[in-house]
Amino acid sequence: MTDKNQIMKQKYPIEAGNFTLAGEASGQIKKVLKQLGVDSNIVRRVTVAAYEAEMNMVIHSVGGNLTLQVTPDRITVIAEDRGPGIPDIDLAMQEGYSTAPEMARELGFGAGMGLPNIKRCADILNVHSKMGEGTLLEAHFDIKAR
Amino acid sequence: MKIGQIVEELSLNILAGERFLEREIRWGYCCDLLSRVMSKGKNGGVWITVQTHMNIVAVAVLTEIACIIIPEGIQVEEEVLNKAENEGVVILSSGMTAFELAGKLYKMGIVSWDD
Ligand SMILES: Nc1ncnc2c1ncn2[C@@H]1O[C@H](COP(=O)(O)OP(=O)(O)OP(=O)(O)O)[C@@H](O)[C@H]1O
Numbered sequence A: 001m002t003d004k005n006q007i008m009k010q011k012y013p014i015e016a017g018n019f020t021l022a023g024e025a026s027g028q029i030k031k032v033l034k035q036l037g038v039d040s041n042i043v044r045r046v047t048v049a050a051y052e053a054e055m056n057m058v059i060h061s062v063g064g065n066l067t068l069q070v071t072p073d074r075i076t077v078i079a080e081d082r083g084p085g086i087p088d089i090d091l092a093m094q095e096g097y098s099t100a101p102e103m104a105r106e107l108g109f110g111a112g113m114g115l116p117n118i119k120r121c122a123d124i125l126n127v128h129s130k131m132g133e134g135t136l137l138e139a140h141f142d143i144k145a146r
Numbered sequence B: 001m002k003i004g005q006i007v008e009e010l011s012l013n014i015l016a017g018e019r020f021l022e023r024e025i026r027w028g029y030c031c032d033l034l035s036r037v038m039s040k041g042k043n044g045g046v047w048i049t050v051q052t053h054m055n056i057v058a059v060a061v062l063t064e065i066a067c068i069i070i071p072e073g074i075q076v077e078e079e080v081l082n083k084a085e086n087e088g089v090v091i092l093s094s095g096m097t098a099f100e101l102a103g104k105l106y107k108m109g110i111v112s113w114d115d
């Protein structure tokens, strides 16, 4: 997607299963937004969404990219992974639903709250997924509204 | 209330972030499931958890939690403490259980995250 008003776009590769680096990309996103002088409430919402999307790729996918896009009136977080995909998105969006493996649960993941958190934080959330291909999550945040 | 005050009154150990004891605490929350903590995500909170891996630092940074308290004398790895130090996250520890810590903090006037 290109936008002539685009202020910036940054892409962070996310490695599957790497819990040590996990949260690093969202931390970068937070720093960038703060530097741009974005309202702190919006920064917090974008950051929470970015972190949940990042962790979902670490835990549930084979890896992907987290992208931050900023225009004068909108911030977008895009999480795009290379599989395995989500079989039933409506089910995945339900609070409490989780297929997180034991090893992730021991670390405190698997409450089934990540996607609902993203939905609550974002002004618009789109999730598309194709089994065997991957998942594309786009969370939009209006800078001026709210 | 400042972090320093609870450190003093509850005799907490300072594992990381000693230079931030002046920071204000306004809320308390006790949970080991990270997305639950993220969903509350208000800044200026004291968060009690038995989790000690790298991601507690990420959660604290992203939600601007004032400090983390690790109960029951659970050890935290050097790597995690270094990261906390670099990111400005305060990590405290105590021999008390999460239950006792929460009770004492509540008595000191720290309200629930939801209040
Ligand atoms: N990128 C992804 N690829 C494949 N499956 C996913 C992806 N993101 C989410 N899911 C599926 O959706 C479910 C719900 O996700 P959600 O983030 O709400 O909860 P969780 O990650 O299991 O636990 P929590 O986020 O509370 O730690 C996951 O358990 C998983 O089955």
Ligand SMILES: [Mg+2]
Pocket: A052, A055, A056, A110, A113, A114, A115, B035
């Ligand atoms: Mg999740």
